[in-house]
Amino acid sequence: MSQTVDRALSILPLLAEGPADLGQVADRLGVHKSTALRLLRTLHEHGLVHRQSDQRYRLGARLFALAQQAVESxxxxxxxxxxxxxxxxxxxxxxxxxxxxxxxxxxxxxxxxxxxxxxxxxxxxxxxxxxxxxxxxxxxxxxxxxxxxxxxxxxxxxxxxxxxxxxxxxxxxxxxxxxxxxxxxxxxxxxxxxxxxxxxxxxxxxxxxxxxxxxxxxxxxxxxxxxxxxxxxxxxxxxxxxxxxxxxxxxxx
Amino acid sequence: MSQTVDRALSILPLLAEGPADLGQVADRLGVHKSTALRLLRTLHEHGLVHRQSDQRYRLGARLFALAQQAVESxxxxxxxxxxxxxxxxxxxxxxxxxxxxxxxxxxxxxxxxxxxxxxxxxxxxxxxxxxxxxxxxxxxxxxxxxxxxxxxxxxxxxxxxxxxxxxxxxxxxxxxxxxxxxxxxxxxxxxxxxxxxxxxxxxxxxxxxxxxxxxxxxxxxxxxxxxxxxxxxxxxxxxxxxxxxxxxxxxxx
DNA sequence: AAGTCGTGTTGCATTCCTTGCAACAGTCAT
DNA sequence: ATGACTGTTGCAAGGAATGCAACACGACTT
Missing domain, CATH: 3.30.450.40 (GAF domain)
Structure with missing residues (x-):
């Protein structure tokens, strides 16, 4: 329904398979690197994505916090x-x-x-x-x-x-x-x-x-x-x- | 960085506090109901949000699946x-x-x-x-x-x-x-x-x-x-x- | 039963936000 | 140094998201 959000969310299952760098994410989404970068940035600001020391992206701690808070509530x-x-x-x-x-x-x-x-x-x-x-x-x-x-x-x-x-x-x-x-x-x-x-x-x-x-x-x-x-x-x-x-x-x- | 995604992701912590209906989500996001609806729909398609029998929204099972897959990988x-x-x-x-x-x-x-x-x-x-x-x-x-x-x-x-x-x-x-x-x-x-x-x-x-x-x-x-x-x-x-x-x-x- | 409030939902025009490009800046290897 | 590789930024153009208003549906009240 919402293209931008749709793309951004598609990154999550992709990263769940394991860490990936900007190029890989962009390729698998079928978008330009700069687009992928901005999406990843937004995800990062919300803590859903974590950037590790080798610059690659993984799922972030916020995801776990959310999941836990959800079951508690x-x-x-x-x-x-x-x-x-x-x-x-x-x-x-x-x-x-x-x-x-x-x-x-x-x-x-x-x-x-x-x-x-x-x-x-x-x-x-x-x-x-x-x-x-x-x-x-x-x-x-x-x-x-x-x-x-x-x-x-x-x-x-x-x-x-x-x-x-x-x-x-x-x-x-x-x-x-x-x-x-x-x-x-x-x-x-x-x-x-x-x-x-x-x-x-x-x-x-x-x-x-x-x-x-x-x-x-x-x-x-x-x-x-x-x-x-x-x-x-x-x-x-x-x-x-x-x-x-x-x-x-x-x-x- | 990306307004649309930013808004969509802001829904998640909001729902983590407990189930909410469309109006509540729209209010707390400061957007029109129709906007909130479309964002929720996108989240729903990705399984991050679940619609329970009373029509209210909660966090969905996909979130847990992602979190688990992430730790396994x-x-x-x-x-x-x-x-x-x-x-x-x-x-x-x-x-x-x-x-x-x-x-x-x-x-x-x-x-x-x-x-x-x-x-x-x-x-x-x-x-x-x-x-x-x-x-x-x-x-x-x-x-x-x-x-x-x-x-x-x-x-x-x-x-x-x-x-x-x-x-x-x-x-x-x-x-x-x-x-x-x-x-x-x-x-x-x-x-x-x-x-x-x-x-x-x-x-x-x-x-x-x-x-x-x-x-x-x-x-x-x-x-x-x-x-x-x-x-x-x-x-x-x-x-x-x-x-x-x-x-x-x-x-x- | 008609009426009314409260939901959630859809079409549409406007506008703003996203997009891809191209150029730039690093880092590492050759 | 030079090249190839990454990630990053400004910009213009177009498309996609937005809010509005109208609609649909059910639950209550009268």
Whole structure:
């Protein structure tokens, strides 16, 4: 749309391949050296481009600063909320969104079930970290040593007969979750309540949040709930895509 | 230098603060909405800007991709080499550059001493990980659990009486190194050889490489070598700055 | 339902900004 | 010294970006 800007921005991917000098940039842009010079200067003033000691140009530090600032200002909850609502409208059950912070897993959003049931969860409240599906998803993504360090530090309360009993079992469960890309809690916290969950990933592939659908088995059986898994995963993936700023199909055209 | 590009690039830091709609962007740029629209469109085509579901604009995924590709294409050794040579010319001793990879620490560059001595090191060769100054620097930067996991897995050969004896001592040494920002190896590998080293950091502050100066004490005493510390640190910092694309003083003007 | 505000979007004429050229200034090798 | 190579600057001409005004669309209010 804007020729000048278009040309200037085309320099960035070019430099991402590696440092280049003025002539190379001008050639690959198909413009005169002086034109390339002025574009590079403008990019340089904004810190997007850095001139190294051999006079060649590379991408500059500002780019990293921008990228970092962008992720920090991103609010998963804001982006995820409409998706959670849509999911709730499709299946009717309680939908949770949670994040991992300081050795705790916290609910940061919740859409209530449309069935007349209550669940003991509250936004801002730490979840039962050893059994909840969202906790498993978030912790499964940690590097192995951190995962292990955390697992041995935790208490393993026996909420029910199906609660995770100890660190060994927990680590095994996390490995499974990491492998399959989704998690469940089948009566591990409250005997009659089941959950299925899936991870939300950031642009670097790391898990930044986790969502789950919960329902008491007086409403649906565990098997029926598990049938929702594809839908849950698709929702989580949609959130991931939007969160990481990728438009589903447009990106590569 | 180029008004159009200048305006377009000014949008990026603006969006880094958080999502904004067309009107806000136009206002803060001091241009007509239609102008802002066309600039945003161009940025969008290049993927630097992403349009979220509520029509507001944010920074896009391409920015992250570019930043990542840029760091991958960066070669520490290439950037560091002239600095290593300069350091060698100033002090005359052997200078090493090393990186951490797969639970090993490898020398990736070396400038030979100008004194007639030999050192048993070779580019590409794993270093004595429990005693070398460069190893301490690289491992000290790991997250605590990984550091501990690695420390207990290592063997602690007694090269000399001053070699690190066990994991406990090693972890204590790493904590000290992490704290002070530099490291030494005083006869821990070979009785008569001392080293001082300092870390090279990337744009995110993490240690990406480590450099050291080594000399046998038949040439200089440990104290004399330690007197070089400020020089070594300054060199490492210079490499860090150049590697992370920050121009020393210009950046904040 | 009509009306109104608030968005984002498009065509178009004017004008200013970008462009390529050619000449210049360095640096390095021959 | 001389040549070839880089990066750099002034200038005129043309084209591209700009702001305007009008339009389209949806969300609210009345």
């Amino acid at each position: 991103l609010d998963v909850r804001e982006i995820a909320h409409p998706h959670l609502v849509a999911l709730n409208e499709k299946c009717g059950h309680t939908v949770h969104l949670a994040v991992h912070e300081e050795n705790e897993v916290l609910y940061i959003d919740k859409v209530e079930s449309r069935y007349p049931v209550r669940m003991y969860s509250r936004i801002g409240k730490p979840v039962a970290i050893t059994v909840a599906a969202v906790a498993k998803l978030l912790l499964a993504d940690l590097p192995e040593p951190e995962r292990r360090a955390l697992a041995v530090k935790l208490d393993y309360p026996r909420y029910t007969a199906r609660s995770t009993p100890d660190a060994t079992a927990f680590l095994a469960e996390l490995a499974k979750v990491r492998e399959q890309g989704w998690a469940t809690d089948l009566g591990g916290h409250e005997e009659s309540i089941n959950c299925v969950g899936a991870p939300v990933r950031g642009v670097d592939g790391r898990v930044v949040a986790a969502m789950s659908v919960s329902a008491p088995n007086v409403v649906v059986t565990a098997d029926e709930l598990l049938a929702l898994l594809p839908l849950v995963r698709r929702t989580a993936d949609a959130i991931s895509r939007e969160y990481s700023g990728q438009t589903p199909a447009k990106e590569t055209e | 960066l070669d520490v050794r290439e950037i560091a080499h002239p600095h290593l040579v300069a350091l060698n010319e100033k002090c005359g001793h052997t200078v090493h550059l090393a990186v951490h990879e797969e639970n090993e620490v490898l020398y990736i560059d070396k400038v030979e001493s100008r004194y007639p001595v030999r050192m048993y090191s070779r580019i590409g060769k794993p270093v004595a990980i429990t005693v070398a100054a460069v190893a301490k620097l690289l491992l000290a930067d790991l997250p605590e659990p990984e550091r501990r996991a690695l420390a207990v897995k290592l063997d602690y050969p007694r090269y000399t009486a001053r070699s690190t004896p066990d994991a406990t001592a090693f972890l204590a040494e790493l904590a000290k190194v992490r704290e002070q920002g530099w490291a030494t190896d005083l006869g821990g590998h070979e009785e008569s050889i001392n080293c001082v080293g300092a870390p090279v950091r990337g744009v995110d502050g993490r240690v990406v490489a480590a450099m050291s100066v080594s000399a046998p004490n038949v040439v200089v005493t440990a104290d004399e070598l330690l007197a070089l510390l400020p020089l070594v640190r300054r060199t490492a910092d210079a490499i860090s700055r150049e590697y992370s694309g920050q121009t020393p003083a210009k950046e904040t003007e």
